[in-house]
Amino acid sequence: MSSTESPDTGAVPVVPPTRSSRVSPGEVLRTVALPGVTLTVRARPPVRAGLAPALFVHGLGGSSQNWSELMDRLADTVDGEALDLPGFGDAPPPEDGDYSITAYARAVIRHLDSSGRGPVHLFGNSMGGAVATRVAAVRPDLVRTLTLVSPALPELRPQRTAVPTGLLAVPGVVSLFARMTKEWTAERRTREVLALCYGDPARVTPEGFALAVAEYERRLELPYFWDVMARSARGIVDAYTLGGQHSLWRQAEKVLAPTLLVYGVRDQLVSIRMARRASKAFRDSRLLTLLEAGHVAMMEDPDTVARAFRELLADTATTPTPERSAPPRG
Structure with a gap:
């Protein structure tokens, strides 16, 4: 893509279904009904x-289980919860069919307001990173710290490996892809996604791969699977095109919470080039770059990500934080 092309053709990052929807040992699952x-x-x-409470937000194509490994590592540090956003994991689609970044951020805010768990240590990966950025910008009273793993922030010149994924946002492309790949097995689909998202797919154990295949088979049976993917991808691209105060980069500049940015050098969906821009945009940030990681560092190297988060906590515990107040509610 040349620098003169519009960002609405940009790449749309996805994350892999690396496990089945069943509950991992030590976890509990519950349903939360909110307006809409x-x-x-x-x-x-x-x-x-x-x-202190923590909340984890997954990316496009992912689910709450994308955070299971990191939540396990941080069980002695935070009281963690991870969401299945509407239409993903075990959560049904939203009633109004709104899959925008703003709608997802609104759902996160409603959950935090209704549960009374805020302020939380907020984590986001890929699309969930964009959602978390918006939440931290508009409701600073709900966020203690912000940890973003390969956040899907606007990128005018995505790397070539990310461009095909961006086509998910083009009307009709997802249904066309579904027809063209109708004969693909779940094993092939899983291998393709893992190869795209992991810096080294060999890190996925045979057991983990089998669970991922089972999860993909389950998702393909959902009548709304392809529609959710298409509409959510379009929501990311729409967010990329917003300007002014609604721009994700402008909102990143408004974030008051101490921020940990995590990027993988081998990320094929979010370029490592974006790490420097993000470091400049978030006013109180630190950067962790992982040489062997791809798009889902919290799954590929949860120990290192957990250690970096603990260091963030240790440093911010002795540093005064700016006064945060909730915006007036209409």
Whole structure:
């Protein structure tokens, strides 16, 4: 893509279904009904009482289980919950059919307001990183710290490997792809996605691969699977084109929370070039670059990501934070 082309043809990052929808050991799953949307919340009870709450938001094509490994590593540090956004994982589509970044951010805010868990340590990957950025910008009172793993922030010149994924947002392309790949097995689909999202797909164990295949088979049976993918991809591209105060980069500049940015050098969907721009945009940020990781560092190297988050907590515990107030509600 040349620099003169419009960003509405940009790439749309996705994340892989690396496990089945069943609950992992030590986790509990519950359904949360909110106005217009139903969320599924995956929680890992903390090892002791009194830990600060954390909320994890997945990306396009992912689910709350994308965070299971990291939540496990941080069970002694935070009281963690991960969401299935409307239309993903075990959560049904939203009633109004709105799959925009703003709609997802609104769902996260409603959940935090209704649960009373805020302010939280907020995590987001890929599309979930864009959602988390918007939440932190418009409701700073709900966010203690912000951790973004390969956030899907507007990129005018995506790398070639990301362009085919961006075509998901073009009307008719998803249905065409579904027809063209009708004979593909779930095993082939899973291998394609893992090769795109992991810096080294060999990190996925045989057991993990089998679970991912089972999850893909389950998703393909959902009548709304392809429609959700298409509409959510379009929502990301729409967010990329917004200007002014609604621009994701402008909102990144408004974030007050201490921010940890995590990028993989081998990421084929979000260019490592964006790490420098993000570091400049978020006013109180630190950058973790992982040489062997791809698009889902929290799944590829959860130990390193967990260690970096603990370092963020240790440093911010002794640093005064700016005053945060909730905006007036209409």
